Amino acid sequence: MKTVLCDSSSLISLTDTCFIDVFYFLSKKFDIDFVIPPSVRKEIIDRPLSIQMKAYQLSALRMKKALKDGVLIEVNADTEKEAKNILNLANTSFFVKGKPIHLIDLGEADMIALAHALNINVLLMDERTTRMLIEAPFRLKEHLERELHANVMLNKKSFEAFRDYTRDMQVIRSSELFTVAFEKGFISKDMFEAGLYALKYNGCSISFEEIDEIKRLEL
Amino acid sequence: MHVLIRRLYSSFKQRKMRSLKKLVDLFAEEVMKSSSKLAFRLSLLSYVLAKLITKTRFFEGEMKERMDEIADLLEKLVRKVDETTLDEIEKTIIGMEREDARFVFDLFTKGRVKIAALLYAKGMSLGKVSKLSGIPKQEILAYAGKTMMFDRLKNEVPVKKRLKVARSLLGD
Numbered sequence: 001m002k003t004v005l006c007d008s009s010s011l012i013s014l015t016d017t018c019f020i021d022v023f024y025f026l027s028k029k030f031d032i033d034f035v036i037p038p039s040v041r042k043e044i045i046d047r048p049l050s051i052q053m054k055a056y057q058l059s060a061l062r063m064k065k066a067l068k069d070g071v072l073i074e075v076n077a078d079t080e081k082e083a084k085n086i087l088n089l090a091n092t093s094f095f096v097k098g099k100p101i102h103l104i105d106l107g108e109a110d111m112i113a114l115a116h117a118l119n120i121n122v123l124l125m126d127e128r129t130t131r132m133l134i135e136a137p138f139r140l141k142e143h144l145e146r147e148l149h150a151n152v153m154l155n156k157k158s159f160e161a162f163r164d165y166t167r168d169m170q171v172i173r174s175s176e177l178f179t180v181a182f183e184k185g186f187i188s189k190d191m192f193e194a195g196l197y198a199l200k201y202n203g204c205s206i207s208f209e210e211i212d213e214i215k216r217l218e219l
Numbered sequence: 220m221h222v223l224i225r226r227l228y229s230s231f232k233q234r235k236m237r238s239l240k241k242l243v244d245l246f247a248e249e250v251m252k253s254s255s256k257l258a259f260r261l262s263l264l265s266y267v268l269a270k271l272i273t274k275t276r277f278f279e280g281e282m283k284e285r286m287d288e289i290a291d292l293l294e295k296l297v298r299k300v301d302e303t304t305l306d307e308i309e310k311t312i313i314g315m316e317r318e319d320a321r322f323v324f325d326l327f328t329k330g331r332v333k334i335a336a337l338l339y340a341k342g343m344s345l346g347k348v349s350k351l352s353g354i355p356k357q358e359i360l361a362y363a364g365k366t367m368m369f370d371r372l373k374n375e376v377p378v379k380k381r382l383k384v385a386r387s388l389l390g391d
Contacts (some may be wrong), residue, residue: 002388009345011358030389043356056357072279074361099366102254105346122384127358128369129344140342143372147341148248171376176385184389200369207370213378 002122003033004172005115006072008040008107008205009126013174015059016200022174022181029184030083034124037114039107041067044105076165079113086112089162090133094141094146095153100145104130119151123171128205131173134166177208179214220249220258224300227261228293231268239269247337250351259334260305266330267312276319285315309371335359340368 026032045064048056054104059156066072087109091102108130115123132140135157143150175196182192196211223245230238246262247320249255254346268289271277277286292308316325335352336359349356363369 008356009360012360016361017358026389032388048355052353056355056360096252101251101342103342103347104344105350107346108344110328122388127343127345128372129339129347132372134373139372139375144251144342148251170384172385173383176378176381179382180385180389180391183386190323201361201364203364205369207372209370210378214382217379217382 001031003032003035003118003120004122004124005111005118005120005124006034006036006040007111007125007127008129010124010174010177011040011044011063011072011204012059012063013034013126013199014178015062016202017195019174019178019199020062020066023066023187024069025181025184025186026177027071033073034071035118035120036067036072037110038074039074039110043107046104053214075114075118077114077117078118079110083110085107085115086116086162086165089158089165092155093159094144095155096144096148096150100155101152103133112165112169115169119204121168121170124170124174124177125171126173126204131171132204133162134169134171135166137163142185146181154159155197173206174204175210176215179218182218220261223249224261225297227243227265227268228290228297231272231293233289234272236269236272239265239272243269243334243337247334247341250338251341251343252345254351256304256351257300260302262334262337263327263330264305264308266333267326270326270330271312277315280318282315285311288336301366305321307351332358336362336366336368339363340366340371 014022023034027034045060047053048060063072067074083106087104087106090104090109092100094101094103111123141152141154178195178199187195193215196214200206200211223242226238227242230242235237242264242265246258246265249258250262276282283377289311292304313325313327331354332351335348335354337350339359340363343357345359349359
């Protein structure tokens with residue numbers, strides 16, 4: 001049994017492109033648990049349904065059904081203190097002109113805290129910033145310098161402590177999950193290619209170059 | 220920030236669209252540096268004003284008076300930066316749009332999505348941007364996905380490596 005912790009960004013990309021069945025396909029066939037924290041449920045299921053956010057109700061209902069069907073599983077752990085610590089570490093890792101750059105939010109810190117607490121090392125995340133913070137913090141630093149036209153300083157203490165939390169974590173995006181599902185017969189070739197673009201246009205942080213590479217490898 | 224607000228006023232007075240668009244970016248940089256809600260509002264206002272000055276219908280008849288009113292309020296904002304004056308400016312613009320409604324989404328809503336996506340592109344996280352702007356993640360992702368923001372950065376982890384991780388879930 002493998003476990004994947006899902007961020008709201010990937011759930012949004014896959015549901016808005018009508019590919020929520022990827023979770024059904026993979027969980028049943030390959031015994032994978034796709035878990036979500038309560039904060040994700042509240043954000044993308046409860047909130048759109050309770051305040052009548054018409055544009056997102058259909059996706060929310062699809063995810064609600066996936067939860068009911070046991071394809072998405074809600075997990076909880078007492079991570080409040082740890083999440084706040086991770087938030088503080090992430091948001092004091094980079095400084096510009098003597099001030100810390102507040103890059104992430106408590107929800108994102110909570111994802112990392114939960115993964116750490118439950119010993120889950122695969123995260124499904126389309127969101128770019130938190131992903132880069134985990135995988136390529138120096139590239140993120142360079143990016144911030146370009147965008148802010150200023151030198152960005154690194155606070156080694158915070159940065160190293162944050163890395164300790166995320167050292168064993170690996171991130172995949174909806175595009176990779178979709179690709180391995182395709183490899184196992186989830187969808188036809190032409191639907192697969194179209195699906196990759198649909199995921200990109202719906203917010204999966206994948207470049208055209210990467211889509212071309214996946215196509216070269218898979219088709 | 221004060222220098223930027225003064226520039227906002229003069230750019231609007233002189234109908235300098237490019238300068239207003241540049242201010243959208245400069246205020247967004249301030250948001251990145253300080254997570255300031257005020258800077259976010261000013262970035263948004265710069266966007267809305269840049270749009271307003273391109274529409275000739277807002278420089279005719281009664282609308283012209285409203286444009287002058289906005290200029291006066293901006294001048295007031297230069298003298299003293301306060302949220303109340305910003306509220307008044309926003310109210311005036313929303314009123315103008317309402318009287319001449321042409322789109323489902325008003326300029327402020329559109330601008331909020333655009334600036335949220337801009338901040339996300341600059342490096343702020345999706346959750347943080349969503350909180351700051353009040354725009355749901357779904358909308359920001361849909362907008363960001365149709366821009367080139369994910370193509371401007373080189374791959375952090377090779378696709379092959381990510382696929383390997385994904386395949387390991389299947390026992391391959």
